[in-house]
Structure formats: structure tokens, C-alpha cells
Amino acid sequence: MKVIDTANNIAALAAKMARPKVVSAYPITPQTTIVERLAQYVESGEMKSEYIRVESEHSAMTSCISAEATGVRTFTATSSHGLLLMHEMLHWAALARLPIVMVNINRAIGPGWSIWSDCNDSISQRDTGWLQFYCSSNQEVFDTVIQAYRVAEHKDVQLPIMINYDGFILSHTSMPADIPPQKEIDDFLPDYSPEWNLDVEKPITHGNIIGPEYYMEMRHDMHISQQKAKKVIRDIDDEWNEKFGRNHGDLIETYRCDDADTVIVATGAIGAEAHASVNELREKGEKVGLARLRVFRPFPREELQKIADKAKLIVIDRDISPGMEGAMATEVKSVVGRDINEFIAGLGGRDVTYKDIMRMYELAKENKNGWYSVEVR
Amino acid sequence: MKTTISYPTEAAMGKTGSWRVFRPILNEDKCIKCWRCWIFCPEGSIERNEFPSIDYDFCKGCGVCANECPVKAIEMRREKK
Numbered sequence: 010m011k012v013i014d015t016a017n018n019i020a021a022l023a024a025k026m027a028r029p030k031v032v033s034a035y036p037i038t039p040q041t042t043i044v045e046r047l048a049q050y051v052e053s054g055e056m057k058s059e060y061i062r063v064e065s066e067h068s069a070m071t072s073c074i075s076a077e078a079t080g081v082r083t084f085t086a087t088s089s090h091g092l093l094l095m096h097e098m099l100h101w102a103a104l105a106r107l108p109i110v111m112v113n114i115n116r117a118i119g120p121g122w123s124i125w126s127d128c129n130d131s132i133s134q135r136d137t138g139w140l141q142f143y144c145s146s147n148q149e150v151f152d153t154v155i156q157a158y159r160v161a162e163h164k165d166v167q168l169p170i171m172i173n174y175d176g177f178i179l180s181h182t183s184m185p186a187d188i189p190p191q192k193e194i195d196d197f198l199p200d201y202s203p204e205w206n207l208d209v210e211k212p213i214t215h216g217n218i219i220g221p222e223y224y225m226e227m228r229h230d231m232h233i234s235q236q237k238a239k240k241v242i243r244d245i246d247d248e249w250n251e252k253f254g255r256n257h258g259d260l261i262e263t264y265r266c267d268d269a270d271t272v273i274v275a276t277g278a279i280g281a282e283a284h285a286s287v288n289e290l291r292e293k294g295e296k297v298g299l300a301r302l303r304v305f306r307p308f309p310r311e312e313l314q315k316i317a318d319k320a321k322l323i324v325i326d327r328d329i330s331p332g333m334e335g336a337m338a339t340e341v342k343s344v345v346g347r348d349i350n351e352f353i354a355g356l357g358g359r360d361v362t363y364k365d366i367m368r369m370y371e372l373a374k375e376n377k378n379g380w381y382s383v384e385v386r
Numbered sequence: 387m388k389t390t391i392s393y394p395t396e397a398a399m400g401k402t403g404s405w406r407v408f409r410p411i412l413n414e415d416k417c418i419k420c421w422r423c424w425i426f427c428p429e430g431s432i433e434r435n436e437f438p439s440i441d442y443d444f445c446k447g448c449g450v451c452a453n454e455c456p457v458k459a460i461e462m463r464r465e466k467k
Contacts, residue, residue, distance in 0.1 A: 106389045205391060213392065214391070214392045214394070215390065216390055217391075217392045223390075227388045230387065
């Protein structure tokens with residue numbers, strides 16, 4: 010079925026088709042329409058889920074943790090300050106090894122109060138142990154929500170997944186998407202069978218105190234699972250491609266990189282926009298390509314290294330670690346082990362058009378870096 | 387996959403009654419069986435039998451029962467060394 014709809018409505022549809030037993034969420038702009046749509050599905054009986062209304066995002070995540078711990082699939086969605094309020098429980102969900110799937114709409118953090126796109130919310134959750142995906146089209150949002158359950162629930166992973174996309178630029182923009190029949194989704198994503206769960210017939214305590222003799226092993230196991238997730242993501246992406254005839258580039262989507270001497274590295278909506286910049290620059294004879302990071306955790310080290318072996322890199326961050334630099338730039342440099350060109354752009358929803366990205370390419374040629382539209386233009 | 391799961395055993399922390407400094411002692415002649423002690427015991431160490439009966443293996447001697455008793459039927463007596 011072809012639909013034309015917003016990323017939020019498509020995310021809600023994907024969540025419905027994944028058949029979570031529990032949905033718990035708190036509305037926040039620009040995520041609200043997801044929660045409203047899911048509430049409608051549950052109210053009309055179209056979706057057989059327990060819908061838990063909560064008083065905060067901290068509680069939304071806590072009730073997803075509790076529900077998931079009983080061995081059922083769960084879904085939630087949030088944005089910006091809501092995600093930040095969840096922070097403590099994000100760590101908990103990951104260390105409890107609960108494969109919760111959450112959509113986060115990237116939105117700037119206040120003050121000054123801003124409801125527009127900016128990745129500082131999710132970048133601030135980098136070290137919680139959640140896998141992080143960044144989407145750049147409504148089709149990718151649908152496909153990633155379904156795939157995410159398979160990845161998260163895989164026995165080699167058993168970690169929660171956060172699917173991010175830009176506020177308004179994606180969340181409230183209608184685009185066409187192909188929605189497979191429910192039967193095909195059910196075949197691709199069978200019922201959840203948990204690795205551990207709470208059961209009143211066989212009582213256990215979870216999250217009890219453990220001494221220094223065990224704690225590191227638990228953390229180590231989580232780190233190994235993040236690394237193993239790369240193969241799982243690739244395999245499941247291949248399976249999806251075989252079944253539905255499309256994919257979005259598993260860990261990194263590469264575009265016209267083969268003979269490129271310069272590659273633009275970006276995520277989300279900027280990553281989508283950069284396709285047009287690459288095409289324009291190619292027409293002018295520039296050998297430029299695009300590497301759109303689809304997965305930020307686990308960080309695709311080897312995949313990025315391969316690209317960096319053949320080309321110089323221009324990294325565009327829609328986030329800032331104040332006092333240092335863009336978070337993605339730091340990570341990219343730690344992989345490639347040399348200087349790159351780096352720009353901060355689009356914070357608080359400032360528009361980044363294909364022309365802006367082309368201008369950043371020109372600036373990089375002059376070896377200029379920095380805050381695009383503030384320090385360099 | 388490694389996470390922290392513990393299975394119930396009797397007294398995972400040992401018999402915590404050994405932590406007690408004061409021992410609650412019920413005077414059945416005064417007890418009116420209002421069960422306030424049973425309701426308020428934070429350790430679940432009081433059972434409802436004919437009279438409230440205190441499980442000294444797990445009672446930590448906090449004295450909440452004696453404090454709540456409306457007829458002063460529970461006396462807190464210092465444990466002998």
C-alpha cells in the first residue's frame with residue numbers, strides 16, 4: 010500500500026504493525042502526533058495494546074522498562090527535554106538488557122525555547138548503551154522501526170534502540186512511503202521471545218546489588234553486544250532488502266563515493282539534503298561523495314575507515330559539545346586519526362539547504378572550518 | 387547476555403533477626419487483636435494467627451509495632467548479650 014503521510018504518522022503506523030503489547034508515552038512537540046495517533050489506534054480497537062498514560066517521560070520510560078521486563082514488546086516516543094528527563098532510565102533499560110524501541114524526534118534544547126531540529130538531545134544520550142539510528146526519509150522511518158525490533162530483540166544484541174529523525178523537517182512533512190501488508194510484517198517480525206522476564210510463577214529479582222567482582226563483566230558484555238549489533242543490523246537490512254526490495258545502507262549510506270576524493274559525512278535531514286549538493290557539485294566536475302551515518306551507536310568504525318582511506322572528509326554536525334567541537338567530528342577523527350574539515354550547522358532548526366552544504370564544501374577547499382552561518386559563511 | 391538476576395532463597399542476607407537490639411514481646415492478655423502491628427510491621431515479620439505472632443528470625447526490632455499498638459500490649463525489651 011502506498012501512502013503519503015508525515016514521518017510521525019508513519020512511525021505510529023510502523024509501531025502499530027510491530028504489535029507492541031504496551032505503549033507508554035508522554036506528548037511533547039514535535040512528537041505529539043505519534044502519541045495521538047497511537048492513542049486513536051488503541052481507542053478504536055485497531056491496535057491491541059495496553060496504552061499507559063503517564064505524568065512524565067521519566068515514567069514513560071519506567072513503565073516501558075517494567076512492561077518489557079515481564080517479557081512483552083513495548084514502544085514509546087519522545088523528543089528533546091522529554092528525552093533528557095528519561096536519561097536515568099535510559100541507562101537502566103540498557104543495563105537491564107531490555108530491547109525497548111523508542112522514536113526520538115530531534116529537537117533543540119532550551120533556553121531559549123526552541124521546538125526545531127537539533128541533535129543535541131540524542132547526542133547527550135550517546136553513552137547510555139542504546140543503539141542509535143538516524144533516519145532521513147519517511148520510508149526509512151517505517152522500515153527502521155520494524156527492523157529495530159528485530160535487531161534489539163536479537164540474542165546477540167538485547168539492547169534498546171532509539172530511532173531519531175529531525176523535528177518538523179521530517180516529523181511533520183508528508184512524503185510517499187510503501188507500507189507492506191500486515192501479514193508480511195508479521196512474517197518478518199515474529200512474536201517477541203524474551204531472554205529473561207519477570208514471572209509471578211517463577212519469582213526473580215532484577216537489578217539487585219552486585220559487587221565490584223561482577224559489575225565490569227556486565228558492562229563489558231553490553232559493549233560486546235553493541236559491537237555484535239553491527240553484523241545483526243547488516244544481516245537484517247539484507248533480509249529486509251530481499252523481502253521488500255529496498256534498503257537504506259545498513260550502517261552508512263554511501264552515495265557517489267566510489268571515485269570521490271572528498272566525502273561529506275552527515276546524518277538525518279542534512280544527510281538527505283546533501284544528495285542534491287553532491288549531484289550539483291558532480292555536475293561542476295567535483296569528485297565528491299556522501300557518507301550518511303545511519304547508525305551512530307554502535308559507531309561504524311571500520312566502515313568509515315574504508316571511506317577515509319580514499320578521500321578527505323567534511324563532517325557536518327547538527328550538535329555541539331560546548332568547549333570541544335561537534336560530537337560526530339570527534340568520533341570521526343578518533344577513527345581516521347587525522348584532521349578533517351568540520352562544520353557546526355543547523356542548530357535550533359536553522360535551515361541547511363543543499364546550497365549551504367555546497368558552500369561548506371567550498372569553504373573546506375579553502376581549509377576553513379567552524380560554525381557555519383555564524384563564524385564562516 | 388549478562389544482567390543481574392537473583393533468585394529467591396530463604397534469607398539471602400542471612401537471618402536478619404540477629405541485627406536486633408530490642409525484642410518486641412506481646413502480652414496476649416492486653417492484645418485486642420486490632421492487627422495494627424501486623425499492618426505496620428515494615429518487615430512483614432508479624433503473622434496473623436490466633437494472636438499476632440512475631441517471627442524473631444527476621445524481626446529487626448525497629449519497634450514500629452510497639453509504637454502503633456493502641457493498648458501498649460507490646461513491650462520492647464533489650465536483647466541479652
